[in-house]
Amino acid sequence: xxxxxxxxxxxxxxxxxxxxxxxxxxxxxxxxxxxxxxxxxxxxxxxxxxxxxxxxxxxxxxxxxxxxxxxxxxxxxxxxxxxxxxxxxxxxxxxxxxxxxxxxxxxxxxxxxxxxxxxxxxxxxxxxxxxxxxxxxxxxxxxxxxxxxxxxxxxxxxxxxxxxxxxxxxxxxxxxxxxxxxxxxxxxxxxxxxxxxxxxxxxxxxxxxxxxxxxxxxxxxxxxxxxxxxxxxxxxxxxxxxxxxxxxxxxxxxxxxxxxxxxxxxxxxxxxxxxxxxxxxxxxxxxxxxxxxxxxxxxxxxxxxxxxxxxxxxxxxxx
Amino acid sequence: xxxxxxxxxxxxxxxxxxxxxxxxxxxxxxxxxxxxxxxxxxxxxxxxxxxxxxxxxxxxxxxxxxxxxxxxxxxxxxxxxxxxxxxxxxxxxxxxxxxxxxxxxxxxxxxxxxxxxxxxxxxxxxxxxxxxxxxxxxxxx
Numbered sequence: 001x002x003x004x005x006x007x008x009x010x011x012x013x014x015x016x017x018x019x020x021x022x023x024x025x026x027x028x029x030x031x032x033x034x035x036x037x038x039x040x041x042x043x044x045x046x047x048x049x050x051x052x053x054x055x056x057x058x059x060x061x062x063x064x065x066x067x068x069x070x071x072x073x074x075x076x077x078x079x080x081x082x083x084x085x086x087x088x089x090x091x092x093x094x095x096x097x098x099x100x101x102x103x104x105x106x107x108x109x110x111x112x113x114x115x116x117x118x119x120x121x122x123x124x125x126x127x128x129x130x131x132x133x134x135x136x137x138x139x140x141x142x143x144x145x146x147x148x149x150x151x152x153x154x155x156x157x158x159x160x161x162x163x164x165x166x167x168x169x170x171x172x173x174x175x176x177x178x179x180x181x182x183x184x185x186x187x188x189x190x191x192x193x194x195x196x197x198x199x200x201x202x203x204x205x206x207x208x209x210x211x212x213x214x215x216x217x218x219x220x221x222x223x224x225x226x227x228x229x230x231x232x233x234x235x236x237x238x239x240x241x242x243x244x245x246x247x248x249x250x251x252x253x254x255x256x257x258x259x260x261x262x263x264x265x266x267x268x269x270x271x272x273x274x275x276x277x278x279x280x281x282x283x284x285x286x287x288x289x290x291x292x293x294x295x296x297x298x299x300x301x302x303x304x305x306x307x308x309x310x311x312x313x314x315x316x317x318x319x
Numbered sequence: 320x321x322x323x324x325x326x327x328x329x330x331x332x333x334x335x336x337x338x339x340x341x342x343x344x345x346x347x348x349x350x351x352x353x354x355x356x357x358x359x360x361x362x363x364x365x366x367x368x369x370x371x372x373x374x375x376x377x378x379x380x381x382x383x384x385x386x387x388x389x390x391x392x393x394x395x396x397x398x399x400x401x402x403x404x405x406x407x408x409x410x411x412x413x414x415x416x417x418x419x420x421x422x423x424x425x426x427x428x429x430x431x432x433x434x435x436x437x438x439x440x441x442x443x444x445x446x447x448x449x450x451x452x453x454x455x456x457x458x459x460x
Contacts (some may be wrong), residue, residue, distance in 0.1 A: 187416055194416065241378050245375060252370050252409075252415070303409070
């Protein structure tokens with residue numbers, strides 16, 4: 001991963017666009033933060049390594065009228081493809097710099113691995129080792145042990161759509177079947193077990209709506225029905241019913257649209273597996289309509305269209 | 320009076336104005352006896368039915384939800400029920416993952432002339448819900 005090549009590319013396209021979105025050092029060694037580059041001198045602040053976890057494509061719909069350059073990993077590029085499918089961005093206004101990626105870190109997992117000690121320094125080796133220096137010790141971890149779950153089954157390490165690709169394309173070495181293994185496994189449990197599980201995890205929800213705010217496909221912005229009073233879908237009461245309803249609103253609104261970038265789970269302060277329900281629907285969409293969100297710009301999201309004769313939907317009998 | 324012996328349960332029915340609501344009316348005019356657990360909400364089209372209506376009903380005390388529209392190809396607005404079919408099928412497949420029995424939610428097509436069929440649907444669905452018993456998703460009173 002050469003950050004110099006990236007800087008050169010950004011410098012070049014900065015002449016054609018209003019702004020380029022990339023990553024820079026955050027407030028400490030383990031955090032990266034989004035960087036908005038509008039002048040040449042800001043380019044040198046760019047970084048690119050395993051700390052670059054954010055899905056920068058999320059900014060694109062709100063910048064629809066501007067010419068924007070954006071740096072994306074493989075998973076983030078699916079967001080752009082989905083935006084194109086839904087007409088949320090103008091492709092000709094976006095310059096995409098693609099970066100093949102072999103995994104990022106999950107801050108939650110990293111902190112757990114070092115027993116929540118303060119981290120003074122972190123370095124990454126090409127062989128997948130991560131050296132962490134904390135106040136107590138120096139530890140070498142394997143990147144895959146502290147990577148988010150999405151990286152462990154990543155099918156698209158190389159961006160699916162880009163104008164400039166920095167570095168060599170990477171092929172996924174993870175089996176296709178592994179992507180939804182956990183979903184299929186969970187579905188085998190009894191109804192009582194499953195309900196008890198969701199009651200337990202949703203009860204933790206504090207309704208901060210961080211998952212919704214971080215979600216690149218939650219594009220209703222200020223018209224979100226979770227906050228509207230007319231109609232009043234959910235009240236302010238802190239009950240399980242309301243929490244359950246909020247998560248189902250998020251799930252159903254993302255039916256067949258979720259690109260599984262995992263930003264919802266990364267943003268969740270309560271460690272709720274927010275992405276699981278959406279992935280379950282994606283699994284069904286794959287089976288029903290052979291549709292995978294964010295892969296082909298020419299596809300149409302399944303809930304936006306129909307077939308007069310649905311091949312896979314059979315009429316149900318009562319009971 | 321519940322058509323069944325035991326306590327009446329709460330079943331919500333979303334019926335499209337043009338076919339199923341007419342079908343229910345036909346059943347009524349023809350004096351076909353039906354259990355009374357079903358509460359009917361008339362909607363302009365089955366395409367108006369947001370899957371979240373069903374979720375909201377189940378979370379807030381309904382024991383079962385029935386959605387009924389015009390037969391495919393017979394929609395008053397030509398394609399409303401085609402969209403409904405995809406959305407409702409999605410929901411039907413999601414519910415068991417949440418731990419809700421998929422039998423508590425049923426969607427079907429009944430035309431305005433099918434009074435007898437409507438009676439059968441209501442009878443069968445009510446029977447299933449009575450067999451499944453009350454639903455209390457969030458352990459709240």
